[in-house]
Amino acid sequence: MRKDVRILLVGEPKVGKTSLIMSLVSEEFPDEVPLRAEEITIPADVTPERVPTHIVDYSGTYTRTSLYDETHMACIAVLIFYLCNVNGSAVSHHIVPLILVGNKSDLVEHSSMETILPIMNQYSEIETCVECSAKNLKNISELFYYAQKAVLHPTGPLYSPEDKE
């Protein structure tokens, strides 16, 4: 059994990484956010899986450690993108399991799941995908719960052709 979970938020600038963390913590959308949120630790007794959970923000312009080092320390990465701008190119760099999160759902009228699902099927490291909005507080606690769950109860692919060799 793991003794804690470390979740790293990554993604292009301005997709809403810091806002998502602040929305989770304060349960309201912050008008202004710093470039990078301080690391926060959620105590075990208030997490669904009863495991202390660290949430780490990443900002390309304001982080002393490299993305590589941060990713190595993490158990799971949450890759945030802007729902209007879905693309799979960032996925392949990751060395830990990944959750794909389309933020700012308040700004789009239609679900983008049709675009996201093919990306998800292409990469086995993607555990799940979620649409959310830091602004409307939609799916915020859910996405951190999914990240925690993916670490504690990893699900491998049911069938992988390469493994059959």
Ligand code: GTP
């Ligand atoms: P960097 O730290 O610069 O990489 O950016 P970031 O990914 O941390 O994004 P940040 O949280 O600073 O948000 C960027 C802008 O998007 C801000 O103006 C936020 O208010 C806005 N924003 C974040 N989340 C949402 C959302 O769910 N809906 C809307 N409409 N705007 C959002």
Ligand code: MG
């Ligand atoms: Mg930020």
